[in-house]
Amino acid sequence: MKRPLIVQKFGGTSVGSVERIENVAEHVIRAKYSGKQVVVVVSAMSGETNRLMALAKQVDKVPNARELDVLLSAGEQVSMALLAMTLDRMGHKAVSLTGAQAGIKTNRIHNDATISDIDTQAIEHYLQQDQIVIVAGFQGINDLGDITTLGRGGSDTTAVTLAGALKAEECQIFTDVDGVYSCDPRVVSNAKRIAQIDYPTMEEMARKGAKVLHLPCVQYARNNRVPVRVVSSFTEGSGTLVCGESVCTGLTGIAIQKDLVAIGVAAAQVESVDKQCKMLGIESYWLTQANQNELLIKAEHSDKLKLVIEDKITQEQQVGLLTLVGTKAREQVSHYQQLLKFSDISVLHFFEDEHSISLVLTPSTIDRAANLLHDGHIINDGALSREEKQVYLG
Amino acid sequence: MKRPLIVQKFGGTSVGSVERIENVAEHVIRAKYSGKQVVVVVSAMSGETNRLMALAKQVDKVPNARELDVLLSAGEQVSMALLAMTLDRMGHKAVSLTGAQAGIKTNRIHNDATISDIDTQAIEHYLQQDQIVIVAGFQGINDLGDITTLGRGGSDTTAVTLAGALKAEECQIFTDVDGVYSCDPRVVSNAKRIAQIDYPTMEEMARKGAKVLHLPCVQYARNNRVPVRVVSSFTEGSGTLVCGESVCTGLTGIAIQKDLVAIGVAAAQVESVDKQCKMLGIESYWLTQANQNELLIKAEHSDKLKLVIEDKITQEQQVGLLTLVGTKAREQVSHYQQLLKFSDISVLHFFEDEHSISLVLTPSTIDRAANLLHDGHIINDGALSREEKQVYLG
Numbered sequence: 206m207k208r209p210l211i212v213q214k215f216g217g218t219s220v221g222s223v224e225r226i227e228n229v230a231e232h233v234i235r236a237k238y239s240g241k242q243v244v245v246v247v248s249a250m251s252g253e254t255n256r257l258m259a260l261a262k263q264v265d266k267v268p269n270a271r272e273l274d275v276l277l278s279a280g281e282q283v284s285m286a287l288l289a290m291t292l293d294r295m296g297h298k299a300v301s302l303t304g305a306q307a308g309i310k311t312n313r314i315h316n317d318a319t320i321s322d323i324d325t326q327a328i329e330h331y332l333q334q335d336q337i338v339i340v341a342g343f344q345g346i347n348d349l350g351d352i353t354t355l356g357r358g359g360s361d362t363t364a365v366t367l368a369g370a371l372k373a374e375e376c377q378i379f380t381d382v383d384g385v386y387s388c389d390p391r392v393v394s395n396a397k398r399i400a401q402i403d404y405p406t407m408e409e410m411a412r413k414g415a416k417v418l419h420l421p422c423v424q425y426a427r428n429n430r431v432p433v434r435v436v437s438s439f440t441e442g443s444g445t446l447v448c449g450e451s452v453c454t455g456l457t458g459i460a461i462q463k464d465l466v467a468i469g470v471a472a473a474q475v476e477s478v479d480k481q482c483k484m485l486g487i488e489s490y491w492l493t494q495a496n497q498n499e500l501l502i503k504a505e506h507s508d509k510l511k512l513v514i515e516d517k518i519t520q521e522q523q524v525g526l527l528t529l530v531g532t533k534a535r536e537q538v539s540h541y542q543q544l545l546k547f548s549d550i551s552v553l554h555f556f557e558d559e560h561s562i563s564l565v566l567t568p569s570t571i572d573r574a575a576n577l578l579h580d581g582h583i584i585n586d587g588a589l590s591r592e593e594k595q596v597y598l599g
Numbered sequence: 600m601k602r603p604l605i606v607q608k609f610g611g612t613s614v615g616s617v618e619r620i621e622n623v624a625e626h627v628i629r630a631k632y633s634g635k636q637v638v639v640v641v642s643a644m645s646g647e648t649n650r651l652m653a654l655a656k657q658v659d660k661v662p663n664a665r666e667l668d669v670l671l672s673a674g675e676q677v678s679m680a681l682l683a684m685t686l687d688r689m690g691h692k693a694v695s696l697t698g699a700q701a702g703i704k705t706n707r708i709h710n711d712a713t714i715s716d717i718d719t720q721a722i723e724h725y726l727q728q729d730q731i732v733i734v735a736g737f738q739g740i741n742d743l744g745d746i747t748t749l750g751r752g753g754s755d756t757t758a759v760t761l762a763g764a765l766k767a768e769e770c771q772i773f774t775d776v777d778g779v780y781s782c783d784p785r786v787v788s789n790a791k792r793i794a795q796i797d798y799p800t801m802e803e804m805a806r807k808g809a810k811v812l813h814l815p816c817v818q819y820a821r822n823n824r825v826p827v828r829v830v831s832s833f834t835e836g837s838g839t840l841v842c843g844e845s846v847c848t849g850l851t852g853i854a855i856q857k858d859l860v861a862i863g864v865a866a867a868q869v870e871s872v873d874k875q876c877k878m879l880g881i882e883s884y885w886l887t888q889a890n891q892n893e894l895l896i897k898a899e900h901s902d903k904l905k906l907v908i909e910d911k912i913t914q915e916q917q918v919g920l921l922t923l924v925g926t927k928a929r930e931q932v933s934h935y936q937q938l939l940k941f942s943d944i945s946v947l948h949f950f951e952d953e954h955s956i957s958l959v960l961t962p963s964t965i966d967r968a969a970n971l972l973h974d975g976h977i978i979n980d981g982a983l984s985r986e987e988k989q990v991y992l993g
Contacts, residue, residue, distance in 0.1 A: 223657040260681060263617040269687040275695050276680035279673040286670035287654060293663040301669050305699070306744060327744065350700060350721065 207374040210242040210332075214342065214364035215379045217251035219438040220284040223291075228438065230291045232379065233337060237297065242332050244371060246342045246364040247288055249280025270315035274344070274354045278304065281341035281360075289339050299337040302327060304344035304352070309363065311345035311353045318353035320345060320362065323370040340367060358419030365422050369429035376426070376433045377444075378418065383437035384445035385410070385417050388459040392572050393579045399457065403449040406457045406530055409561050413528035414462035423447070452560060456531035456583050461575055463568050464504045467553070468511075469520035472498055478514050485509060492554040492565065499554070501526070501565065524553060525571035528563040529578060537582065538562050544581055550574050601768040604636040604726075608736065608758035609773045611645035613832035614678045617685075622832065624685045626773065627731060631691065636726050638765060640736040640758040641682055643674025664709035668738070668748045672698065675735035675754075683733050693731040696721060698738035698746070703757065705739035705747045712747035714739060714756065717764040734761060752813030759816050763823035770820070770827045771838075772812065777831035778839035779804070779811050782853040786966050787973045793851065797843040800851045800924055803955050807922035808856035817841065846954060850925035850977050855969055857962050858898045861947070863914035866892055872908050879903060886948040886959065893948070895920070895959065918947060919965035922957040923972060931976065932956050938975055944968050 213236060215229050229247075236243045249257075257276050261268040268276075285301035292299035308324030331338045342360025345353050355362055361378055368376035382390075384398040385407070402410075404427035411420040417435055426433045426447065436444030470478050475491070475498050482489045482500070487510055490501040502510060504523065511518065529541065535557055541564065542552055550573060554565040566574055607630060609623050623641075630637045643651075651670050655662040662670075679695035686693035702718030725732045736754025741747050749756055755772055762770035776784075778792040779801065796804075798821035805814040811829055820827045820841065830838030864872050869885070869892050876883045876894070881904055884895040896904060898917065905912065923935065929951055935958065936946055944967065948959040960968055 223654060226658070257677065260617060260677070261684060264620070264681055264684045265688040268684045272680045272683040272687065272695060275683070275697075276677060279676040279680075282673040282676070283651065283654070283670060286666045286673075287658055289666040289669070290655060290658045290662045293666065294659040301666060303669075303746075352697075 206372060208242075208372050209240065210244065210371055210373045211236045212244045212246065212364050212368040212371065212373045212376045213379060214246040214360055214377065215248065215438060216360060216381070217248040217254070218381050219379050220247050220249075220288065221251040223287065225438075226284070226287050226291050229288060229379075230295055232438070233288075233292065234295065234297060236377075237337060241374075243337050244328060244332070244367060244373070245288065245337065245339045246360055246367060247281060247284045247339060248342050248360040249277075250284050253280040253283065271351055274315050274352045277354050278341065278344040278352045281343060285339045285341050292337055297337055298335065299339060300331050301339040301341070303341050304363075305346035307338075307340040307367075309340075309345035309366075311347050311355070313347045313349065313351075313353070315351075315353055317356040318345060318347065320355065320366050323366060325370050328367075328371065358422055361419055361422045362425065365426050365429075365431055365433060368431045368433075369425065373431065376431050378433060378435045379438040380417065380435060381438065382417060382435070383440055383442050384435050385415065385447070385458075387457070387583050388575055388579050389416070389461060392461060392575050393459070395576075395580055397583075399445050400443070401446045401448070402457060403452055404447065405450065405452050405560060407447045409528075409530045409558065410458055410460050413460035413530065413561060413563060414526065415458070415460045418447070452532055454531075455533050456529060458530050458583065459575055459579050460528045460530060461571055462503075462526040462528075463571055465501055465524050465526055466504045466507045467492065467522045467524045467565065468500045468502065468507070468518055470498050470500055470514070470517055471519055472496065474514075474517040478517055481513050482510065485513070490556065492556060494554055523568055525566050525568040526563055527566055527571060527574055527578070528561050529582070530561045532560060534560065534562040541578055541582070544577055545574055548573065548577055550577075600766065602636075602766050603634060604638065604765055604767045605630045606638045606640065606758050606762040606765065606767045606770045607773060608640040608754055608771065609642065609832060610754065610775070611642040611648070612775050613773050614641050614643075614682065615645040617681065619832075620678070620681050620685050623682060623773075624689055626832070627682075627686065628689065628691060631731060635768075637731050638722060638726070638761060638767070639682065639731065639733045640754055640761060641675060641678045641733060642736050642754040643671075644678050647674040647677065665745055668709050668746045671748050672735065672738040672746045675737060679733045679735050686731055691731055692729065693733060694725050695733040695735070697735050698757075699740035701732075701734040701761075703734070703739035703760075705741050705749070707741045707743065707745075707747070709745075709747055711750040712739060712741065714749065714760045717760060719764050722761075722765065752816055755813055755816045756819065759820050759825055759827060762825045762827075763819065767825065770825050772827060772829050773832040774811065774829060775832065776811060776829075777834055777836050778829050779809065779841070779852075781851070781977050782969055782973050783810075783855060786855060787853070787970050789970075789974055791977075793839050794837070795840045795842070796851060797846055798841060799844065799846050799954060801841045803922075803924045803952065804852055804854050807854035807924065807955060807957060808920065809852070809854045812841070846926055848925075849927050850923055852924050852977065853969055853973050854922045854924060855965055856897075856920045856922075857965055859895055859918050859920055860898045860901045861886065861916045861918045861959065862894045862896065862901070862904075862908075862912055864892050864894055864908070864911055865913055866890065868908075868911040872911055875907050876904065879907070884950065886950060888948060917962055919960050919962040920957055921960055921965060921968055921972070922955050923976070924955045926954060928954065928956040935972060935976070938971060939968055942967065942971055944971075
């Protein structure tokens with residue numbers, strides 16, 4: 206059972222200055238005035254994590270992992286205290302809690318910890334006193350009592366996990382964009398905000414490169430049925446609501462990833478290379494076409510992998526991935542290929558997943574392909590008004 | 600029983616940059632190489648506390664006290680992590696602990712908490728692993744689980760209290776001066792470093808205005824028999840060792856305080872004003888001469904006191920206090936008065952304490968009086984060599 210409680214998460218840009226923190230306080234107070242209990246998760250002020258990281262790098266190129274967590278976690282401590290002071294000045298009782306104080310337990314992996322459990326006792330104590338509770342994002346404590354920090358998108362994970370543990374009716378992710386778009390608006394200027402999206406589709410978008418929500422965050426929300434709303438800190442609007450299991454029909458969006466490498470491997474080596482990827486925790490796709498076996502991985506992982514499979518590599522190529530997400534995607538693959546062919550964009554490979562078709566392209570053609578396919582095919586019932594639908598119907 | 604363990608405390612200037620933290624690490628490693636266990640207490644990097652305080656003041660002129668402690672305590676978290684990383688890079692196992700992690704329990708008074716107890720379990724755990732333990736100065740945790748910060752000189756208090764709890768053989772306060780001087784060297788250029796000083800004399804020096812060690816710190820050290828050494832972070836030398844109960848003979852030093860106010864009060868009001876001072880926690884001296892009753896307090900407290908005794912004040916005057924500390928002081932009071940009279944410096948009042956004589960002077964004459972009395976009378980067996988003694992014998 207959900208309860209009338211909202212978790213709101215504000216990223217580094219949203220708390221980037223004392224003025225912006227006032228703006229955050231107004232969002233928080235609005236939620237409180239609507240009669241809900243409010244738990245707020247904050248990141249470090251933008252620039253602060255970089256400043257602290259630069260100090261650490263001045264000391265040591267590879268700083269001690271435990272101590273890096275001690276250092277970086279000071280960042281959220283500053284923003285959460287400033288937000289609590291601001292709310293207090295505005296006449297609202299608020300209390301800030303570090304990850305440890307908020308009972309956010311993690312495993313022992315420093316710099317990339319996973320939340321194992323949340324002991325909500327302290328938070329519930331303050332909620333019962335009708336206080337606004339502010340929790341440091343991105344950090345927790347392990348069973349040794351050491352401070353840990355979560356991996357990428359850590360504050361989102363804190364927020365969604367807290368929302369799950371507290372049975373919040375909604376987890377609101379405030380950010381600098383006003384929702385999830387049908388494609389990255391910096392690439393496709395016609396991209397439209399999606400008003401509502403189901404978990405499986407959002408999960409596939411995130412897995413294939415949409416950056417607004419991190420994959421583990423979506424997966425946690427889905428598994429724990431936490432409705433997540435992506436909304437802008439700076440403009441009014443209802444953003445994008447992520448919830449529900451029934452996959453919406455049609456094409457929802459296009460996810461793109463530009464920083465991939467396709468590594469050719471001899472057929473006899475596929476099994477051992479696959480094993481090594483898994484051991485190193487590197488996400489990979491196998492592209493098999495005729496006698497060619499190519500491994501698709503993120504460019505940032507290629508150096509690490511090449512250290513162990515150097516001798517097994519037959520060729521290597523930088524590529525991009527364009528993924529059309531939606532139930533309709535698989536029906537239309539030949540149509541996509543045709544459209545791209547007419548525009549002299551060659552598809553190197555393609556592969557299917559349950560609700561998507563992914564096209565492997567040369568990186569330089571990605572943006573053009575995204576615009577062509579988006580404007581030719583995207584149909585989204587949630588995002589587009591009746592008039593827009595007519596324009597965008599493929 | 601003492602054990603072979605040294606507590607070293609480094610102030611904000613000593614950890615003011617990554618380069619200076621390297622210098623701190625060298626002091627720590629030297630102590631470790633001498634075969635001792637080492638516990639290090641650090642302040643925030645110089646400037647950091649001011650930066651954080653400025654952010655808080657931007658939010659609210661009187662920021663919420665609990666949240667100010669959350670904010671400020673982030674400062675030490677940065678310096679302690681950087682020191683641990685530096686030691687780690689230099690090949691020494693080190694671990695940093697926040698006040699809460701180090702088991703430093705305080706009362707509930709935010710921004711001016713007092714240590715009530717230290718649970719040394721975590722520190723002992725890491726010491727058993729032969730690690731250097733770095734503890735955040737100036738901070739602790741109260742029985743509600745809230746972060747607190749100590750009052751003025753907080754990191755010194757953390758260090759001395761830890762040294763007491765851990766039965767350290769010495770608590771070393773590293774600072775930007777190389778010891779306790781016979782008078783403030785910025786006032787008396789002939790002032791000499793005192794090699795060793797007993798607790799009662801140091802306590803009297805601190806009570807009467809010597810700033811190198813705060814009074815509560817000296818009192819704690821005395822009550823718990825913690826030998827304290829004041830030593831420079833930046834120059835070699837054995838500094839000043841504070842230990843022992845037997846008061847050294849002669850004159851040890853001159854303490855000066857320039858920021859005092861003498862408030863005249865009618866005889867009938869003395870008792871009620873005295874009561875109000877105690878209620879407000881304002882330290883005060885009564886100066887009684889003929890029919891005049893004057894109250895001596897720090898100028899910084901005068902506004903607060905005047906709010907409640909406004910109508911009882913007959914006169915008010917800014918004054919300074921010069922205190923000669925040492926067993927010989929009380930014998931020589933007429934001599935001092937004579938010396939000052941010859942130099943046209945009038946003594947407004949004087950009063951005795953167990954090991955000192957305090958002279959109330961007009962603020963503008965304090966520096967000249969200090970130089971005259973210092974060069975004419977200071978004898979310190981610890982600080983001065985045989986030749987120096989002959990020069991300084993009064």
